[in-house]
Amino acid sequence: MRYIGRFAPSPSGPLHFGSLVTAIGSYLQAKSKNGKWLVRIEDIDPPREVKGASSLILKTLEALNLYWDDDILYQSACSERYYAALQYLLDKQLAYYCDCTRQRIHNLPNSLYDGFCRNRHLCQSASQQLAIRLKQSYPIYQFTDQIQGLQNVNIANAQEDFVIHRKDGLFAYNLVVVLDDHLQGITEIVRGADLLPVTAKQISLYQLFNLPVPTYCHLPLVLDNNGNKLSKQNHAQAIDLNNLTSATVQALQFLGQIIPENWQDANQQQLLEWAIEHWDLTKVPQQNSLLPTNIR
Numbered sequence: 001m002r003y004i005g006r007f008a009p010s011p012s013g014p015l016h017f018g019s020l021v022t023a024i025g026s027y028l029q030a031k032s033k034n035g036k037w038l039v040r041i042e043d044i045d046p047p048r049e050v051k052g053a054s055s056l057i058l059k060t061l062e063a064l065n066l067y068w069d070d071d072i073l074y075q076s077a078c079s080e081r082y083y084a085a086l087q088y089l090l091d092k093q094l095a096y097y098c099d100c101t102r103q104r105i106h107n108l109p110n111s112l113y114d115g116f117c118r119n120r121h122l123c124q125s126a127s128q129q130l131a132i133r134l135k136q137s138y139p140i141y142q143f144t145d146q147i148q149g150l151q152n153v154n155i156a157n158a159q160e161d162f163v164i165h166r167k168d169g170l171f172a173y174n175l176v177v178v179l180d181d182h183l184q185g186i187t188e189i190v191r192g193a194d195l196l197p198v199t200a201k202q203i204s205l206y207q208l209f210n211l212p213v214p215t216y217c218h219l220p221l222v223l224d225n226n227g228n229k230l231s232k233q234n235h236a237q238a239i240d241l242n243n244l245t246s247a248t249v250q251a252l253q254f255l256g257q258i259i260p261e262n263w264q265d266a267n268q269q270q271l272l273e274w275a276i277e278h279w280d281l282t283k284v285p286q287q288n289s290l291l292p293t294n295i296r
Contacts, residue, residue, distance in 0.1 A: 003035025004185045007061075007068075008177070010042045011053035013232035015060045015239050017247065017291055018192070018222040024251045024275075025219045025284070026190035027066050032279040038184055039068040043076045044171050050232075063241055064248065065268045073184060075176055082171050085179055086132060086164065094137065094208065095164060097122040097130040112156050132165035134175075138207040140200035146217040147284050148193065153200040162201055174198055178205040186214050193218040193288065194229055217281065221288040222254065230291060244268055248275075250292045256283035 007023045009015070015023070030037040039061065041054050054074075061068070089095035098117040108114055113133070124130050139158035144150050164175040181189065196218045206213045222230040230236045239247055245268055249259050252275055260266065260274050 001187060003030060003033040004038065004187050005030035005035060005190055006038040006040055006184060006186050008040040008042050009057050011050060011057060012048045013050050013053055014056050016230060016232065016236035017239065018230035018236060020239055020247060021222055021251045021254055022192050022219060023061065023066055024248065025255055028275055028279040029190050029217065029281060031276045036069040038070055040073040040180060041075065043074055044176055060239055060241065064244055065272055073180060075180065082176055082179065085175065095132050095134050097124055098133045099128065099130050110156065112160050115161050118161065129167045129169065131163050131167045133161040134164050136161050136204065138204040140203045143200060143203055145196065146215055146281065148196060148218050148286055151196065158200055174201050175205065178202050181214060182211050188215045188217065190217040190219065193221050220285050223288050223290050245271055254292055256285050
């Protein structure tokens with residue numbers, strides 16, 4: 001089977017250094033295996049999206065010479081397919097409606113859902129918006145990540161009936177990411193370690209749908225000076241389009257890779273070609289660390 005990887009940003013702002021690390025890490029892993037690298041725009045949460053961010057992200061990737069294979073998939077165009085999956089799960093009694101409030105769930109031990117609505121047989125109505133929860137049938141207690149190693153999952157977390165469609169009418173990430181990664185034929189998922197805690201839930205969905213499970217590589221997170229994940233919500237600065245080779249080298253160093261001695265003499269394409277040839281996943285650190293301030 002040919003390797004297929006992907007980069008799947010949400011259009012909540014321009015690319016920052018943390019997302020650059022993920023883009024470069026996923027790109028190099030795919031290209032080092034002579035595989036395909038796809039781009040998906042995860043625009044299923046309109047309240048969090050910034051107008052024009054999708055096109056800005058794509059322009060930045062092009063400026064970085066990170067060219068994607070095949071067409072871009074926009075999740076906002078996939079609602080019909082997502083609804084069909086939801087209806088299938090409801091029809092098979094593999095999912096159910098839930099009217100529990102956030103406050104009720106917050107007051108439960110560890111804020112983990114207790115299955116209160118599992119057997120209440122609630123129905124959606126015009127007057128009341130309900131969430132849809134998966135009836136967890138394939139709890140995953142353990143999996144192996146190619147970077148972070150063996151992961152043991154808390155029993156209660158593994159067994160939780162989690163939301164796959166929100167009360168506000170939006171699709172939940174855990175459902176659509178599985179549907180889209182399967183549709184695009186993704187064989188390995190390279191992404192940030194902030195998504196490591198939901199991986200077991202996603203694997204359980206693959207097993208429920210009887211789909212092949214991809215392998216996972218969770219990259220270390222870039223932290224700001226306060227120890228928080230560098231993110232658009234924390235006002236991370238956009239990538240400087242006038243200094244792309246330096247940013248690329250910083251990303252390579254953050255990922256534990258060696259860089260050419262005279263990288264200043266290389267253009268962006270030459271730098272990427274060198275990085276593909278020398279990419280070594282085993283050198284990627286497990287630990288999150290601060291945003292690098294200079295190039296060593």
